[in-house]
Amino acid sequence: VSRFEGVTMAPPDPILGVSEAFKADTDEKKLNLGVGAYRTEELQPYVLDVVKKAENLMLERGENKEYLPIEGLAAFNKVTAELLFGADNSVLKEQRVATVQGLSGTGSLRLAAALIERYFPGAKVLISSPTWGNHKNIFNDARVPWSEYRYYDPKTVGLDFEGMIADIKAAPGGSFILLHGCAHNPTGIDPTPEQWEKIADVIQEKNHIPFFDVAYQGFASGSLDNDASSVRLFATRGMELLVAQSYSKNLGLYAERIGAMNVVCSSSDLAARCCEVAVIQVKSQLKRLARPMYSNPPVHGARIVANVVGNPALFDEWKAEMEMMAGRIKNVRQKLFDSLSAKDKSGKDWSFILRQIGMFSFTGLNKAQSDNMTNKWHVYMTKDGRISLAGLSLAKCEYLADAIIDSYH
Ligand code: PMP
Numbered sequence: 001v002s003r004f005e006g007v008t009m010a011p012p013d014p015i016l017g018v019s020e021a022f023k024a025d026t027d028e029k030k031l032n033l034g035v036g037a038y039r040t041e042e043l044q045p046y047v048l049d050v051v052k053k054a055e056n057l058m059l060e061r062g063e064n065k066e067y068l069p070i071e072g073l074a075a076f077n078k079v080t081a082e083l084l085f086g087a088d089n090s091v092l093k094e095q096r097v098a099t100v101q102g103l104s105g106t107g108s109l110r111l112a113a114a115l116i117e118r119y120f121p122g123a124k125v126l127i128s129s130p131t132w133g134n135h136k137n138i139f140n141d142a143r144v145p146w147s148e149y150r151y152y153d154p155k156t157v158g159l160d161f162e163g164m165i166a167d168i169k170a171a172p173g174g175s176f177i178l179l180h181g182c183a184h185n186p187t188g189i190d191p192t193p194e195q196w197e198k199i200a201d202v203i204q205e206k207n208h209i210p211f212f213d214v215a216y217q218g219f220a221s222g223s224l225d226n227d228a229s230s231v232r233l234f235a236t237r238g239m240e241l242l243v244a245q246s247y248s249k250n251l252g253l254y255a256e257r258i259g260a261m262n263v264v265c266s267s268s269d270l271a272a273r274c275c276e277v278a279v280i281q282v283k284s285q286l287k288r289l290a291r292p293m294y295s296n297p298p299v300h301g302a303r304i305v306a307n308v309v310g311n312p313a314l315f316d317e318w319k320a321e322m323e324m325m326a327g328r329i330k331n332v333r334q335k336l337f338d339s340l341s342a343k344d345k346s347g348k349d350w351s352f353i354l355r356q357i358g359m360f361s362f363t364g365l366n367k368a369q370s371d372n373m374t375n376k377w378h379v380y381m382t383k384d385g386r387i388s389l390a391g392l393s394l395a396k397c398e399y400l401a402d403a404i405i406d407s408y409h
Contacts, residue, residue, distance in 0.1 A: 014133045014382055022380040030378040031396055033387040036185070036359045038252060038325055041393050046325075048252050050318045054307035063303065068296045070287040072101020072260070076302035079309040080245055080260045084214065084228055091235045091264050096275055098263040098283035100290065101297045104253075105215045105246030106134060108261040112211065112242050113142035114289045115263075115282075116176060125176040125211065126168065128152075130384060132185045132213075135178065149177075152187050157352035157364055159189050165202055173207045181214035181243070182227040183358025186386035190220065190357060196230050200237060210234050211242040218250040220357045222326035224319065240266045247305055249359065250322060258301030261286060325390075329359060332392045336361070339401035346409060359390045369407040377403035 012020065018034030040046050071077065077099045081092060091097050102108030116123060125144055127135050128151035139146045149171070150163030168177055179199070184190055191199060203210050212231050218224045234241050246259040263286070265278040290296070308314045333353060340350040353361050365373065365385035373379040379400060381387045392400060 014384075018380050018382060021374070025378055025380070027378045029399065031380065031391070031400065033379060033381045033389075033391045033400075036249065036388045036390060037254060038249065038329075038359070038390045039393075041328065041395075043391065043393055043396075046252055048318070048321050050308050050314050050321060051251060051253070051304055053314060053317075054304045054311075057307055058300075058303050065299070068101070068299050068302070070100075070290050070296050071283065072297045073299060073302035073306060075306035075310060076101055076258075077260065079306055081262055083224060083309055084217070084243060084245060084262060085232060085235055086225065086228070089232065089235060094275075096265050096279060098265070098279045098286065100261050100283065100286045101302055102244070102259045102261045103294060103297060104248055104257040104259040105213065105244055106138065106259075107257065107294070107297075108244040108246070108259045109135070109138050109213060110142060111261050111286060111289055111293075112244060112263075113138055113144050114293075115286060117142050117144050118289070119285070120174075120176075123174060123176060124172060125178055126171050126208075127178045128164075128180070128184070130186055131178070131180075132215075133382070135213075147171075151184070152189065152362070154364065157362070158355070159191060159195070161191070161195055161198075165198065168199070168202050168208065169206060171206065171208065174209070175206075176209050176211045176242070177203055178211045178213060179230070181212045181217065181231050183216035183220035183360075185215065185358070186360055186382065186384055187362040188356030188358050188360045189362070191230075193229065193233075196233055200234055200239070203234075204237065204239060209240055209242065211244075213244050215244075215246040216249055216358050217245070218319075218322045219326055219329075219359060222323040224250075224322070235264055238266060240264055247301065251305065251308065251318070253301045253304065256301030256304070257298060258305060329389050332389050332394060332397060333361065335394050335397040336389070336392070336400060339397045340404060343398075343401050344405050346405075348408070359388055360386050361389055362386055363404060365404070365407055372407040373403050377406070379403050 015035055022032040038046055081097050081099045085091055102111055125139050125146040126149045127146055129148035149167035150160045153160035217227045220227045231243055241264045243262040248254045263282045265275045308318050337350055337353045363385045367383045370383045370385055
């Protein structure tokens, strides 16, 4: 007998488990709309040209494989904060941001969760209902209590703004409010600029700490600056905030595990010195938390980002490639809407699909209907009704529309 027999079976991951089931399906009509990974029109994985160019440069330079410092590659940390806040933002000029390289978005969120657990004992994190499936796991494993704020309104397939504001107001003062910087996952519904202002008002009133998860910068609108406007709005108000970043989607660096954790400290202190000390202290503690977890982060992805963002020619090429990717998703979104509207004779209004942004569409299909999509139509998707449009081609839109209409009615 094994002493590990008492280790019970863990349930499959609701997102990555979908890919495993997809692999096992032998039907040639099968379609994987589970995980949010960009595919070409031929449904093949895509390595960006700028990434290949940056890797060639790296190879030519013959860079070594020595350990990075605990906080990561300095050139990466500099450009990642600039990409997020804008290079001329006062938070950077005043050196109010502690930035450390993280293990992509997930690892950066986990590091921040560890900071909250250690320095804000008992503080609660408020997460949107629904949210990306891993958020709850991250805070559970870090032993950080969380609860949900209303976000999605099934009646309008839109934002429950009143509910969201009421729940943020009702949370104990000094809570952390987790916000998706852009392209909310799984709903694809973002607050408008006016709504962001009101959200910031309530968070300030209640002395909460905004905690942004930015996993899709550039993927919502196709513009890196537009997609950072929510974070910049909060930063410009002089608020303290946390921001996790990921380069999985926008640079297609999924497996390189490259991202960052940024902590912005306040400017409202009369003594600027307080803030300076806070930044240094926060950074020291993030390093202290990272060291026993993974010691120091991997270098390859950090160098790619530093080369792409730090080189004006490559940066421009990246923006063009990102517009191409975001554009392809928009085309598929339109085609799916057109196919559904043409085929569905029930009179259902499908325009919510066009109002959603980013990689995903939240179809409103419930669990049983999502099961029908998979079991009958071989369309793999998460059970919350989310489909990844990044895994869809124009050629497959009609088939998908048939599957959705059959499952709905
Ligand atoms: N946050 C959200 C909302 C996400 O959708 C994702 C990716 N699916 C992540 C964070 C993190 O992904 P990664 O760890 O690959 O950067």
